Amino acid sequence: MMKKITFLSLLTCLFFTTTLLAQSTYYVKVGGDGSDGLTEATAFTTINDAVNNALDGDKIIILGAINQSGQVSIEKSLDFEGLNDCIVTATGSSRMYNISNAGIAVSFSNISFQNASAAVQGSVVNITQNSDVSITNCTFKNNTTTSGNGTIFAGATGVLTITNSLFDGNSAPRGGAVAIATLGRKLIVQGSTFVNNSATNDGGAMYLAANNTESSITNTTIFNNNAVNSTLNQSKGGGLRIEGTRPFLIQNSLIYGNTVTDGSTGTADSDIGITPATVLSFVNSISKKIEPALDGSDVVTLSNMAANLTSSNLAYDAASGLVKYTLPTTGDDSPIDFGSDGNDVGAWNSGFTLSLDREDFLATQFTVFFNKASKNLEVLHTINAPLSVEIYNIIGAKVLTVDEVASKQSINANGLKAGIYILLGKTPEKFFSKKFIVN
Numbered sequence: 001m002m003k004k005i006t007f008l009s010l011l012t013c014l015f016f017t018t019t020l021l022a023q024s025t026y027y028v029k030v031g032g033d034g035s036d037g038l039t040e041a042t043a044f045t046t047i048n049d050a051v052n053n054a055l056d057g058d059k060i061i062i063l064g065a066i067n068q069s070g071q072v073s074i075e076k077s078l079d080f081e082g083l084n085d086c087i088v089t090a091t092g093s094s095r096m097y098n099i100s101n102a103g104i105a106v107s108f109s110n111i112s113f114q115n116a117s118a119a120v121q122g123s124v125v126n127i128t129q130n131s132d133v134s135i136t137n138c139t140f141k142n143n144t145t146t147s148g149n150g151t152i153f154a155g156a157t158g159v160l161t162i163t164n165s166l167f168d169g170n171s172a173p174r175g176g177a178v179a180i181a182t183l184g185r186k187l188i189v190q191g192s193t194f195v196n197n198s199a200t201n202d203g204g205a206m207y208l209a210a211n212n213t214e215s216s217i218t219n220t221t222i223f224n225n226n227a228v229n230s231t232l233n234q235s236k237g238g239g240l241r242i243e244g245t246r247p248f249l250i251q252n253s254l255i256y257g258n259t260v261t262d263g264s265t266g267t268a269d270s271d272i273g274i275t276p277a278t279v280l281s282f283v284n285s286i287s288k289k290i291e292p293a294l295d296g297s298d299v300v301t302l303s304n305m306a307a308n309l310t311s312s313n314l315a316y317d318a319a320s321g322l323v324k325y326t327l328p329t330t331g332d333d334s335p336i337d338f339g340s341d342g343n344d345v346g347a348w349n350s351g352f353t354l355s356l357d358r359e360d361f362l363a364t365q366f367t368v369f370f371n372k373a374s375k376n377l378e379v380l381h382t383i384n385a386p387l388s389v390e391i392y393n394i395i396g397a398k399v400l401t402v403d404e405v406a407s408k409q410s411i412n413a414n415g416l417k418a419g420i421y422i423l424l425g426k427t428p429e430k431f432f433s434k435k436f437i438v439n
Contacts, residue, residue, distance in 0.1 A: 026050040029063040047080075047088070048072045056104075062111060067091045075101035082111035090116035090143070095126055102129040102156075112139040119146045121179075122153030123172070127160065130184070134161040139321065145172045149207060150179030151197075157184025164191045164347075166321045167205065171198045175207030175241075176225065180215075187215040193323060193347045194222045194239070195316045202227050202273065203241035204258055208248075216249035221346035223323045224316060225258045227270065234291035236260050237273030245277040254323070254335050254346035255287045256309055286335060286345045307333040322348045326394060327422045327433055350392065368423055370413060370438045377411040377436075385427040392422045413438060 024038065028050050032043025037050055040063065044050045047068060050060045056076040064084045071094040082088075088111060090096055095118045099106055108125075116123040123145040127133055133154070143151045151170040154160045160180070167177035176197030180187050187208060194205035204225035208215065222239040229236045239258030242248050250272075260270035269289035274280055276292060281299040286307045294300060311328035312335055323346065325335050336344045344350050366381040381387065389411075391400040399421070402411055416438045423434045 023055070023057050023059075025059045025061060026054050027061050027063060028066060030066055051078065054078055062086045062088065065089070068096060070094050072097050074099045074106055075104070077104040078106055080106075080108045080111065082109065086110060087112040087114065089114050090124075093117055093119070095120050095122060095145075096124045097126070098122075099125065099127045099131055099133060100129055102131060104129075105132045105134075107134040107136070108138055109134075109136040110138065112141065113143065114139075114141040116143040116151070117146075118144075119148065121145065121148035121150065121155075123148070123151050123170075125152045127152075127154040127158070127185075128156060130157040132158045132161075134159075134163070135165050136161075136163045137165060139166045139168070140170055140177065141166075142169045144170065148172065149174040149181070151175075151177050153179045153181070154185045154187070155181045157182070159186045159188065161188045162190070162192055166192065167194045167197055168316075168318075168321075169196045171200075173200045175199060175203040176205055178206045178208075179203065180206075180208045180212070181210060183210040183212060185210065186212050189217045189220050191219045191347050193220070193321060195224050195323065197225045199227045202229070202236035204238045204270075205240060207237075207241045209243045211244040211246040213246045216251065217253055218249070218251045219343065219347060220253045221323045221348070222253070222255040222271070223257045223314060227260050228263050229260050230262050232260055232262050232266050232268045234260055234268050234270040234289055235273035236270060238270035239272060241273045242278050242280070243275045245275075247279045247281060248274075249281045249283070250285050251281075251283040252343045252345055253285045255285070256307060256335075257288070257314060284343065284345065286333070304333060309333050309335060324348075324394065326420065327435060366425055366432065366434060368434055368436050370436060371410075372439065374410070375412070375414045377413045379405060379409045379411060381405070381407055381425075383425075383427065388426050390424045390426070391416075392424065394420050394422075 026037040027040050027043035028047050029043035032045055034044050035042045037044040051072055059079040062082050065087045067089050069092040096116050113124045123143045140151050149172050170176045176199045177194050197205045204227040205222050225239050227236045227238045238260045239255045255271045258271045259267050261267050271287045272290045279297050282303045283301045285303045287305050288307050290305055311332045313326040317324045328334050335346055336350055365383050368379050371378050387405045388403045389405055392398050418439050421436055425432050
């Protein structure tokens with residue numbers, strides 16, 4: 001039977017088509033004339049003006065550096081995107097964004113948020129209603145709340161997704177960077193770095209309460225964060241505090257070098273604090289101190305819960321926004337080479353694909369040194385298999401590849417700057433690593 005097309009059906013189709021076509025992009029820029037915000041020349045000069053003019057589903061592009069002096073209330077689905085090294089600096093004592101309507105989706109990408117100082121929940125982003133929020137390639141730096149929780153605070157229900165973002169130097173009573181308060185709020189953190197954040201109670205980087213069963217942290221680094229407790233209670237979670245009767249997944253992540261302090265001179269290791277009822281799956285990951293210790297109900301797979309990374313020289317590199325490391329000598333704990341999947345433990349991508357069963361004996365059959373006079377790497381080996389080498393700098397970037405390496409070979413290293421390098425040798429079945437210095 002042929003479907004009858006009614007006048008009402010046509011009107012309905014026309015309405016949705018018109019609505020889709022009407023979706024707009026608004027610009028925010030210092031120096032815009034503010035007439036309509038639809039071009040860079042006519043850009044609004046405040047984010048609040050753009051939000052007030054935008055309709056549900058519109059995009060707001062923020063160009064370059066801009067100051068924000070008050071709170072922006074978001075009650076519709078909007079996408080915020082930064083261009084031209086976008087930095088939004090808070091200049092007042094208000095929260096920056098309050099997402100206060102249910103059933104909406106809000107995204108922030110490629111934006112740095114800094115210097116917010118407020119006495120409320122969520123100094124940068126506060127989510128109070130059932131809504132989805134995504135944070136991608138953003139930086140949150142030096143934001144503070146004195147009587148609330150979290151630089152990002154999320155209540156109600158919905159999904160908070162944080163991807164490839166940096167949280168540096170933020171503080172709050174609980175969850176210096178992120179605080180989750182309610183049962184229905186799902187948290188997904190991927191490929192992100194949390195450093196130098198602090199809490200005056202618990203959860204130096206993140207405080208995750210309630211019983212949501214689907215939250216996870218993957219390929220993330222949580223390093224050098226701190227919580228304060230007068231009795232040095234290590235379960236407070238200098239890096240991460242997880243509460244609730246629920247499962248929680250941490251995978252391919254480095255949670256290390258975090259502490260609890262007593263407010264004076266006392267310090268103790270405190271990477272992850274959990275409640276006894278929390279069932280933690282700790283997969284392909286590294287930590288030093290989890291309190292209380294994991295028990296039979298928890299799941300630990302190819303992980304190290306008492307790592308000593310002293311020889312890896314972990315340090316935060318502000319230029320890259322990542323925690324950098326030195327590949328240690330064979331046998332020492334390393335932030336890579338954990339788990340059978342070949343992924344790094346943390347937010348970086350070192351380029352190494354080592355496995356737990358690599359053959360350390362090969363390293364004894366291989367010698368490499370830098371000839372300062374000729375600017376060559378001199379290689380000697382007695383490995384009876386086809387051999388290739390890859391050379392990485394100290395932050396994990398590949399700088400040189402040589403295939404079919406002879407038993408005695410000079411490799412032109414003229415392009416290598418002075419510093420420490422890692423040589424990764426590969427045969428068809430096994431691989432090994434060597435550290436050398438170019439000076």
